[in-house]
Each structure stands twice: as structure tokens, then as C-alpha cells.
Amino acid sequence: MGRLRGPxxxxxxxxxxxxxxxxxxxxxxxxxxxAPAEFAVLAAGTAVIAWALRLVPRAPxxxxxxxxxxxxxxxxxxxxxxxxxFTGWELYALFASPADxxxxxxxxxxxxxxxxxxxxxxxxxxLAGGLWLARR
Amino acid sequence: MHTNTVLYTNTVQYINTAxxxxxxxxxxxxxxxxxxLAAATxxxxxYARRPGARVPSFARLCGYLMRDRWGRLGVFLLWFWLGWxxxxxx
Numbered sequence: 001m002g003r004l005r006g007p008x009x010x011x012x013x014x015x016x017x018x019x020x021x022x023x024x025x026x027x028x029x030x031x032x033x034x035a036p037a038e039f040a041v042l043a044a045g046t047a048v049i050a051w052a053l054r055l056v057p058r059a060p061x062x063x064x065x066x067x068x069x070x071x072x073x074x075x076x077x078x079x080x081x082x083x084x085x086f087t088g089w090e091l092y093a094l095f096a097s098p099a100d101x102x103x104x105x106x107x108x109x110x111x112x113x114x115x116x117x118x119x120x121x122x123x124x125x126x127l128a129g130g131l132w133l134a135r136r
Numbered sequence: 137m138h139t140n141t142v143l144y145t146n147t148v149q150y151i152n153t154a155x156x157x158x159x160x161x162x163x164x165x166x167x168x169x170x171x172x173l174a175a176a177t178x179x180x181x182x183y184a185r186r187p188g189a190r191v192p193s194f195a196r197l198c199g200y201l202m203r204d205r206w207g208r209l210g211v212f213l214l215w216f217w218l219g220w221x222x223x224x225x226x
Contacts, residue, residue: 027223032223032224032225032226033224033225033226037223037224038220038224038225040223040224041216041219041220041223041224042220042224044219045215045216045219045220048212049209049212049216052208052212053205053208053209053212065199067199067200067202067203068192068196068199068200068203070200071192071196071197071200071201072190072191072192072196072197072200073190074190075184075189075190075191075192076191076192076197076200078180078191079180079191079192079194079197082173082176082177082180085173086173089166089169089170089173093166096162100163101161101162101163101166102162102163102166103163103166103167105170106221106222106226108167108170109222109226110226113222113223119223122222122223123219123223126215126218126219126222126223129215129218130212130215130219133198133202133211133212133215136195136198136199136202
């Protein structure tokens with residue numbers, strides 16, 4: 001999508017979305033802890049990273065705006081504090097017992113992502129996140 | 137039983153009795169913690185998007201972290217790990 005303009009860019013974006021949605025529905029069929037699920041994540045992840053980091057010579061990369069020249073000063077520490085609190089809470093849940101009374105995010109997401117359509121939606125959110133990051 | 141464990145149990149029981157939260161399980165409290173953190177993240181992002189906010193938005197923070205190739209690679213490896221962990225391995 002890097003060098004396209006106007007309607008061409010819109011069509012390319014729609015095509016990327018359709019491809020991501022199709023892939024998500026397909027990959028959602030793969031149960032976790034199986035080789036197909038690992039291959040699906042590995043293939044999609046590698047493709048997005050290769051595109052975002054322009055690892056393929058002459059292939060169009062993402063259209064990016066200028067990078068911010070500062071992190072936002074002390075305000076960025078609020079995000080760091082939130083991350084630290086989450087990490088602490090997650091570690092507490094990980095090491096506390098019994099495990100059932102202190103579930104980690106992974107333990108909670110397991111049953112939540114069990115249905116095929118939930119997993120397909122999660123694939124789409126993950127891919128959308130990767131594509132969103134590539135434009136930063 | 138270890139002295140610290142007894143002290144911890146007694147303290148928890150004391151707090152539970154004082155706050156009348158005996159019917160609230162540890163599981164509920166743990167989940168409530170995650171929900172609270174998720175709500176705080178949404179509120180922080182909403183505040184950061186207001187004009188003149190002193191906190192950077194998540195997009196700006198990501199853009200700053202990814203301003204060079206290594207930072208970009210690091211952020212993308214973290215993104216990849218999220219997919220690997222939640223979609224393939226758990």
C-alpha cells in the first residue's frame with residue numbers, strides 16, 4: 001500500500017482486510033497446542049513483520065507518518081506504571097495458590113477462546129494490531 | 137504451619153470479616169483486578185487523546201518506541217509473542 005494513492009489505496013486496504021479476515025476464519029479452526037495453529041501464527045507473524053520492517057527488497061512497505069521526537073516526557077511514566085501494576089498482578093496470580101483461585105490472563109483466555117469463532121475474532125484482532133503497528 | 141502463612145491467613149480473615157467480604161472469592165478479586173486495569177487503560181487512552189493532555193496516547197508511545205529499526209523489531213517481537221502465546225500455545 002506504500003506507493004498507491006486515492007481509490008487504489010482504498011482497494012488495497014479492503015483487499016488486505018479481506019485477506020486478514022479470510023485467514024482468521026481459516027486459522028480459527030486450528031486448536032491451540034497443535035502444529036497447524038503454530039504454523040498459522042508463525043506464517044502470519046512473519047509476513048506482517050517482513051512487511052513492516054521492509055525485509056523484502058523492492059516490495060512496498062507500510063505508509064508511515066513521521067515518528068514522534070519525544071515520548072511525551074513524564075506523562076509516559078503513567079503508561080509504565082500501568083504496565084508495572086499489570087505485571088505485578090499477573091505474577092502474583094501466577095505464583096499464588098491454588099491456581100484456580102488466582103487465574104492468570106492466559107488461564108482466563110483459554111475457555112474464552114475455545115469456540116472457533118472466538119478464536120477467529122482473536123486472530124483478526126491480533127492481525128489488525130500488527131497492521132496498525134506497522135503504520136506507526 | 138509457617139508463621140508467615142498463619143499471619144497472612146489471619147490478616148486476610150480479619151480484613152474479610154471487617155469488610156464483610158467473606159462471600160467474595162479470591163478468583164473474583166483477581167478477575168476484578170484485571171477488569172480494573174483494563175478500565176484504567178481505556179480511561180488513560182481517552183484522557184491522552186484530549187487536546188493538551190500531558191500523557192502521550194498509546195499510538196504516540198508506540199511511534200516513539202519504534203522510531204528506529206531495533207525498537208521497531210522489539211515492539212513487533214512483543215506483538216508476535218502475544219499471538220504465539222494466546223493463539224498457538226494456550
